[in-house]
Amino acid sequence: MGKFFIPFLFFCFVSLFLSPSFSQDWTQGDTQNFLQEDPSPPPVSTLPEVTVSASKLSEVFDTESSSCYGTPMPILDTPRAVSPISQTLMKTAGLGSWGKLDPLSFTYINPAAMVDPSQTGCASAPDIRGTTGLTFINGMEETVNMPLQDVPWNLNMVESIDLVEGPPGAVYGSTQPSNGYVNYITKQPYFDRFRGDVWDTTGMYDQYMWGADIGGPIKGTQGRLAYRFSYMGIESGSYYELIKDNQQNFYAALGYRPSTDYQADLYLDFGTYSYMLEDVLLNRPTEALIQNGLYYPGFLPPSEVNTGTVNNPPASGYLGTPIPISRRVNVKYPGDLGRAQTAMAQWIQRFQINDHLRVVNNTFFWYQSHVSSEDEFFFNEAWIGNYEIDNRTEVLLNFDTAGPIGPISHSLDTGLDSRYQYVLAYDSFNFVVPNGWSVFENPYLRNALFSQNFQALIGNPSGPGGGEWLVPSGPYPLYFEPLNGATGSNLSRYLRIAPFAQDRLQLSQNLFLILGARMNLYLVSAETPPGTPPLLFESLNTSQLAPLVNISPYWKPYPWMSFYFNFNLQQTTVVAGGGGYSPLFGASAFHLLNELEEIGAKFSLVENKLFFSGDLFSENTYLFNFGLPPTPVNIKGFEMSVQYQPFDRFWLKANTLFMNGVENWSGLPTGPPLAQTYSTATAFLLSLPLDNSGTFPPGKYALIAWPEQIFSGLVSYQFKKGIGISLGALLMSDMYLGYEHQERIPTQFILNGQLFYTAHRWEARLSLFNFTNEHYWLPNGFGFTQVRTLNLDTIFPGWPFWVEGTLLYRF
Numbered sequence: 001m002g003k004f005f006i007p008f009l010f011f012c013f014v015s016l017f018l019s020p021s022f023s024q025d026w027t028q029g030d031t032q033n034f035l036q037e038d039p040s041p042p043p044v045s046t047l048p049e050v051t052v053s054a055s056k057l058s059e060v061f062d063t064e065s066s067s068c069y070g071t072p073m074p075i076l077d078t079p080r081a082v083s084p085i086s087q088t089l090m091k092t093a094g095l096g097s098w099g100k101l102d103p104l105s106f107t108y109i110n111p112a113a114m115v116d117p118s119q120t121g122c123a124s125a126p127d128i129r130g131t132t133g134l135t136f137i138n139g140m141e142e143t144v145n146m147p148l149q150d151v152p153w154n155l156n157m158v159e160s161i162d163l164v165e166g167p168p169g170a171v172y173g174s175t176q177p178s179n180g181y182v183n184y185i186t187k188q189p190y191f192d193r194f195r196g197d198v199w200d201t202t203g204m205y206d207q208y209m210w211g212a213d214i215g216g217p218i219k220g221t222q223g224r225l226a227y228r229f230s231y232m233g234i235e236s237g238s239y240y241e242l243i244k245d246n247q248q249n250f251y252a253a254l255g256y257r258p259s260t261d262y263q264a265d266l267y268l269d270f271g272t273y274s275y276m277l278e279d280v281l282l283n284r285p286t287e288a289l290i291q292n293g294l295y296y297p298g299f300l301p302p303s304e305v306n307t308g309t310v311n312n313p314p315a316s317g318y319l320g321t322p323i324p325i326s327r328r329v330n331v332k333y334p335g336d337l338g339r340a341q342t343a344m345a346q347w348i349q350r351f352q353i354n355d356h357l358r359v360v361n362n363t364f365f366w367y368q369s370h371v372s373s374e375d376e377f378f379f380n381e382a383w384i385g386n387y388e389i390d391n392r393t394e395v396l397l398n399f400d401t402a403g404p405i406g407p408i409s410h411s412l413d414t415g416l417d418s419r420y421q422y423v424l425a426y427d428s429f430n431f432v433v434p435n436g437w438s439v440f441e442n443p444y445l446r447n448a449l450f451s452q453n454f455q456a457l458i459g460n461p462s463g464p465g466g467g468e469w470l471v472p473s474g475p476y477p478l479y480f481e482p483l484n485g486a487t488g489s490n491l492s493r494y495l496r497i498a499p500f501a502q503d504r505l506q507l508s509q510n511l512f513l514i515l516g517a518r519m520n521l522y523l524v525s526a527e528t529p530p531g532t533p534p535l536l537f538e539s540l541n542t543s544q545l546a547p548l549v550n551i552s553p554y555w556k557p558y559p560w561m562s563f564y565f566n567f568n569l570q571q572t573t574v575v576a577g578g579g580g581y582s583p584l585f586g587a588s589a590f591h592l593l594n595e596l597e598e599i600g601a602k603f604s605l606v607e608n609k610l611f612f613s614g615d616l617f618s619e620n621t622y623l624f625n626f627g628l629p630p631t632p633v634n635i636k637g638f639e640m641s642v643q644y645q646p647f648d649r650f651w652l653k654a655n656t657l658f659m660n661g662v663e664n665w666s667g668l669p670t671g672p673p674l675a676q677t678y679s680t681a682t683a684f685l686l687s688l689p690l691d692n693s694g695t696f697p698p699g700k701y702a703l704i705a706w707p708e709q710i711f712s713g714l715v716s717y718q719f720k721k722g723i724g725i726s727l728g729a730l731l732m733s734d735m736y737l738g739y740e741h742q743e744r745i746p747t748q749f750i751l752n753g754q755l756f757y758t759a760h761r762w763e764a765r766l767s768l769f770n771f772t773n774e775h776y777w778l779p780n781g782f783g784f785t786q787v788r789t790l791n792l793d794t795i796f797p798g799w800p801f802w803v804e805g806t807l808l809y810r811f
Contacts, residue, residue: 060088060651060716061611061643067162067183069502069514070139070171070413071396076604079514079552079564081615081639083110085161089653092714092726094752094767097201097804099209099234099247100152101126103778103796104750108728111657111710112165112180112639117778117796118279118787121245122338124153128165128180129619130635130661130706130783136172136183138267138346140364143175143421143579144386150277150372151340156211156232157251157269159187166596166619167568169550170502170516171394171413175579177572177594177621179635186267186346189226189255190215196811203767203804206237215253228253239799240281242332242443246274261352269344273370277338278796279780279787280377280434281330284680284690285743285795286322290777294322296680299438302450307432307675311453312689319684327775327797331437333376333446337476340370356398364390368578371476376437378448380428380478382471386578388421405508414501417518423492423580426471426480426529430464431457432675434793435690461536465489472531482532485582485626486589487786492526492580502550514552521545522573522590526581538583544590546571560604568596574624588630595620606646614640623784628668633784635661635703649724654713661703663784671696672739676792679742691793701739705779705788707732722759728752737779737791748776750798763808773801 062084066072075082090096095105100121106113113126113133124145125133135142145151162183168174174181194216201209215228234247249271256264288294298319306312344366351359367387373380394415400407431454437446448454457463458479465481465488480489502516527539547570554564571591576582581589600615616638622630637659645651665671676683677694711731718724730750737743753768770776776798781787 060086060645061653062086062160063608065162066139067136067164069169069504069516070394071411075611076560076562076602077512077554077556079554079562079566079600081112081165081598081600081613081617083163083641085109085163087160089714090161091765092716092754093728094769096155097203097767097769098207098245099232099236100154100245103798104730106163107710108712108714108730108752109653109655110163110641111655111712112659113163114782116781116785116787117281118780118790118794119150120278120796121152121275122150122277125182126163127782127785128163128178129617129637129659130703130785131177131179131621132785134168134174134176134178134181136168136181137344137364138186138348138362139172139183140346140362140390140392141168141172141174142364142366142388143419143575144366144368144388144423146176146575146579150338150381151342151368151370152245152247152273152275154232154247154249154271154342156230156249156271157186157267157344158184160185166566166598166617167570167572167594169568170500170518170548173417173498173500173518173520173548174570174594175496175573176575177592179619179621186269187213187228187230187251187253189228189253189265191217191223191226191255191257193217197808199806199808201804201806204802205239205799207804208235209233224257226255226257238278239328239802240278240330241328242330242334242336243276243278244274245276248272262350264347264349267344267346269342271340271342273338273340273342275338275340276332276336277372277374279374279379280332280790280794282327282439282797283331283434283437283794285737285792286679286681287743288322288681289795290743290745293324293327293775295325295439296320296322296684297438297440299441300436302445302447303452305433305436305448305451306453306689307430307691308693309689312691314687315680315683315690316685316687319680325439327800329439331376331434331439331446332443333374334443335447336374336376338370338372340368343367358396360394360396362390362392362394364388371478373476373478375448376446377434378428378431378454380426380471380480381577382426382473382478382480383578384424384426384473386421386423386425388419388579390417390419392417403507409506411504412501413503415499417496417498417500419496421492421494421496421579423490423578424529425488425490425577425580426478426531427484427488427577428465428468428479428481429488430481430484431468432693432790432793433691434790435676435680461533466532466536469531469533480529480531482528482536483538483584485584486574486576486624488576488582489529490526490576490578490580490582491529492524492576492578494522494524494526494581497521497523510556512554512556514550514554516548516550518548518570519545520548524581526583526585528583540581540583540585542590544573544587546573546590560608561602563601564599566596566598566600568594570594582626584626589624592622592624592630593620609644609646611643612641614638623663625668628670631668631672632664633661634664635659649718649720650716652713652715655711657710658708659706660708661706661784663701663703665696665698666700668698671698672701673789674738674792675790677738678740679738679792682742696739703783704736704739705781705791706783707735709733718756718758722757724756724758726754726756735779737795743792745777745779748774750774750776761810763806763810765806767804767806768801769804770799770801774798775800
């Protein structure tokens with residue numbers, strides 16, 4: 001409890017110093033019902049990009065978003081599939097119930113989004129439409145953590161989220177190919193009055209989180225300057241043995257409103273992390289394990305563990321008859337570690353020149369340094385002092401021009417986007433051996449360093465990725481492969497400069513057109529990192545152009561109805577560890593196609609209480625293959641969403657997604673890779689080695705590890721006395737783990753429930769997760785994400801029924 005009260009007392013002390021009238025707020029309070037909106041501050045001009053009042057707990061469905069086209073637009077008028085996620089939706093779906101991202105909370109809100117179990121808690125964005133999503137913070141792309149985060153993503157700074165399906169448009173742009181992204185809108189300062197809260201969350205399986213949040217106008221500034229501080233601490237275990245997560249996070253926001261023509265906001269965030277990755281949990285997935293909980297026992301002496309087919313003994317020589325096991329056990333090495341620090345600073349200025357002209361400048365800084373090891377995998381990673389500095393200046397101009405049938409109104413957003421990024425990343429992941437271990441052996445033996453086959457790679461330039469070499473700067477004895485290519489080791493410094501322009505044209509009273517264009521210029525200097533032996537040294541100095549075009553017409557025949565089409569075509573890049581570039585990348589790594597076609601309809605009915613949207617989409621992109629040409633990928637799908645809120649105390653949201661995809665390897669020398677190309681049962685029956693690190697033959701392969709059909713929904717009702725109940729439901733069709741279609745996760749459902757109580761000062765919430773105690777399973781990696789290659793080596797047993805409670809006090 002001391003860890004809780006120290007930050008609490010600190011925040012109370014600061015608030016007493018800064019607040020103009022703490023005692024008055026405390027004695028008079030807010031006599032309105034808690035469901036009513038807090039009073040808003042005086043207008044700060046016609047710039048709606050920042051909300052400066054307190055969060056409205058009764059506001060479930062946001063009706064406006066700026067995350068698709070850079071400027072605020074009503075959701076009904078936005079020709080994209082976008083899901084604003086308010087604080088109420090986050091709490092009801094359980095988003096943040098672990099203090100970080102869990103696999104399925106996003107899915108209850110939008111079935112196109114799931115978090116890779118291999119990246120549970122260590123991803124900054126969910127997978128969207130089958131591949132890794134991008135991360136934006138207040139409109140700026142955060143790329144240091146790409147392609148894999150491997151650091152817990154802390155939600156303490158987040159006020160709300162926009163989840164956008166499909167790649168970004170001209171204003172935001174993107175570095176990597178994606179089928180969607182999230183834009184985190186951070187907590188805003190309070191200009192109206194002093195306010196704050198303290199809270200504590202405790203759950204089964206050693207889940208402990210606590211925090212405090214305060215803010216208000218600063219004394220003596222006549223309401224022109226306001227602040228907000230937030231703190232969150234985590235000291236959690238897990239349902240799974242050995243897994244832990246300890247975090248400390250501090251967030252601050254400062255807002256300045258000297259006049260109606262100028263406003264500025266500064267956001268700061270700092271976090272420290274001590275954790276264990278969940279990348280490899282339960283291995284040897286088979287139908288017997290999925291259906292009946294039966295596991296193949298038996299293991300090799302650690303000295304014989306190997307990857308590939310050479311000197312890798314057949315499984316029949318040491319595996320036994322399947323036997324029952326607990327879903328909590330895993331093959332983690334107890335000495336695995338994760339340590340990290342992250343820091344963010346963002347400065348946004350908005351200038352209102354006149355009624356027709358605005359200027360917005362957004363400067364963003366992100367720092368990340370971490371080390372991670374999973375010695376049972378074998379995976380070592382050290383990203384040391386990586387940072388990015390981004391800046392985007394926008395000029396927003398409204399004007400009219402003559403048209404063939406009357407004046408055409410323009411809303412032009414044009415400017416320059418730039419980024420400088422420094423990356424020093426060490427990675428080792430070529431010795432893939434998770435199936436060699438057993439849950440029954442001494443866990444301290446599950447270390448690939450004990451294998452003579454791994455030892456033979458140390459200092460061996462002929463080994464995969466150039467062999468294994470010690471990371472020179474520590475701080476732990478970690479190894480890296482200097483030539484492991486995509487997602488791998490690099491020392492990069494690069495500059496991206498991108499002019500852009502986007503125009504929203506109103507062609508008639510009911511017809512609109514959004515046109516956008518962007519040109520990304522990359523100036524890249526990359527080399528193998530320090531510690532690479534001279535005979536393996538490689539470097540790359542290149543300049544590359546990557547264009548982007550988006551076209552979005554939409555027709556609004558009635559104020560409550562719109563139809564739209566969206567076309568987005570761009571070239572993007574593949575990135576190595578830390579968001580840098582491998583010195584072995586060729587030109588194809590900087591010109592990956594990312595194309596979206598989407599047609600949809602939106603309806604706002606029953607006096608704006610009922611909202612319906614539906615769309616058909618097709619996306620074309622490429623998987624980057626190191627040493628081979630990129631692989632074309634196409635996905636197609638249909639989705640619908642219904643939102644209904646007839647009055648404040650009752651609302652529901654229901655969604656459905658149908659999606660499938662194809663990876664086309666026909667024109668390549670090989671087909672898709674897997675760390676093991678057959679199931680453990682097949683290896684046992686045919687005397688094949690585990691962890692064979694093989695590939696399939698060329699051809700077309702259906703999208704794996706993604707349900708073809710997903711249904712999800714949330715419903716909530718609150719009685720007048722403040723007591724409420726919520727229910728979340730998720731139904732997923734079956735999915736195959738591998739391209740050979742032998743191992744299948746069947747159709748499954750997960751039900752969550754909540755009991756909550758809210759009053760003027762208090763809020764209590766009891767969450768009942770998976771309350772029917774379903775034994776559900778998830779693949780290691782979804783869709784065509786990079787971690788799908790481990791899907792026949794490891795599987796994720798979902799958490800059983802568990803309970804978590806939160807108590808919050810407002811002041």
